[in-house]
Amino acid sequence: MAEVVGVRFKNVGKVYYFDPDGNQLKKGDQVIVETSRGVECGEVAMENRTVSDEEIVQPLKKLIRIATADDLKRVEENHKKEKNAFQICLRKIAAHKLEMKLVDVEYTFDNSKILFYFTADGRVDFRELVKDLASVFRTRIELRQIGVRDEAKMLGGLGVCGRPFCCSTFLGGFQPVSIKMAKEQGLSLNPVKISGICGRLMCCLKYEQNSYSEMLRLVPPVNSIVMTPRGKGTVTEQDVLKGLVKVKLDTPSLEGDCQYHYSEIKVLKSGKASAVKQESELLEQLEKV
Known part of the structure; x- marks a missing residue:
């Protein structure tokens, strides 16, 4: 275990560990440290804390000094x-x-x-x-x-949502994003509509993906054959986050398609195989765009 302080050199950049050398630092303090690029001035992003040796990239360099007026x-x-x-x-x-x-x-x-x-x-x-x-x-x-994502992070700007870029305000790093995420979230698959100013898929597609992935394991896909309280039918629509599906009953109902929570029905035959085939064909088409 070792006492460290986290220092950042760019806005929303990576945080690097340094030995505080006995100093008690606060978030926002400016400090002078030695890096692989030479002596640098950075901002304290993480106050003094103890971390395990496995989290530290050796050698752990010591803080040179707290930045003075001349340094600033x-x-x-x-x-x-x-x-x-x-x-x-x-x-x-x-x-x-x-x-x-x-x-x-x-x-x-x-x-x-x-x-x-x-x-x-x-x-x-x-x-x-x-x-x-x-x-x-x-x-x-x-x-x-x-890359173009790094360019957007450096320059900043407003996204299509009207808010400042996530990458230049709070995202410390970029995570992989795919068109498959947009499909699972029921978003438009037009690359223009799901791409950021940088021309790459929007980072925010990643935010809710874990929730969608979890619910997609529970909610029957479209074309699944299911048994409902009113008889057998075929799933025609999904509302993944609410856990609801619309079912077209084999025995026609005056009310049209019935809506059920996934816990109320039993899957007799999953429509996953046909969905995977359609998805593969769709992704192939999008890659050609």
């Missing part, structure tokens, strides 16, 4: 220099005629390195660009290609 002034100056470096890099990219989109620029706290983040459709030979930038800034230069 340097951070502010770095942000100003990043804006200037962004414009310079844009001009250099144009001069070298490279097919890449510059997304962000980041100075390390001690100015030992400048990182340029960009997106591109494929691989980019930026060796000459790196040499050019190094001659201008006289420090180590690193160009890092990122």
Whole structure:
């Protein structure tokens, strides 16, 4: 067991453990620590606590100091220099005629390195660009290609729901999302309607998936043959979250299709096989879109 403090270097970024070195820190405190990239200024995201050795990536580095007024002034100056470096890099990219989109620029706290983040459709030979930038800034230069999801997380914005992007406000990392999730949740399978601004499937498809998966194990799929309190019939519709199904009875009812809770009926023959076949065909079609 070891006492640690969690430090984050980007908004909603990953939290890294450091040895507090006897300091009692609070959420929001600015601290100076040594990282693999050099000395950095970060924000305390997790106050002092004890964790097991298995959770710690060794070696556990110690806190250098709590950020001073001079440290915070340097951070502010770095942000100003990043804006200037962004414009310079844009001009250099144009001069070298490279097919890449510059997304962000980041100075390390001690100015030992400048990182340029960009997106591109494929691989980019930026060796000459790196040499050019190094001659201008006289420090180590690193160009890092990122994906469109990372770009959205860095830049932020408003989603189709009208709220700020989940990835830039509270999601620490990205989890796999699939069209199958949208199908199981009864959402539109039009890729345009279930994709975020980044062009990838919306992260929020993952939020309720566990609940849907659990209920789908209990609620009979469409086309299942079931026995109801009023006789045998075929499931025509599902309301997964409420656990309800509509059943077309073999013996016609004046009321039309009857609605039952899954606990009121008994499955005689599951329609899962035909549903899986239809799903496979549908997913194949969507992949071609």
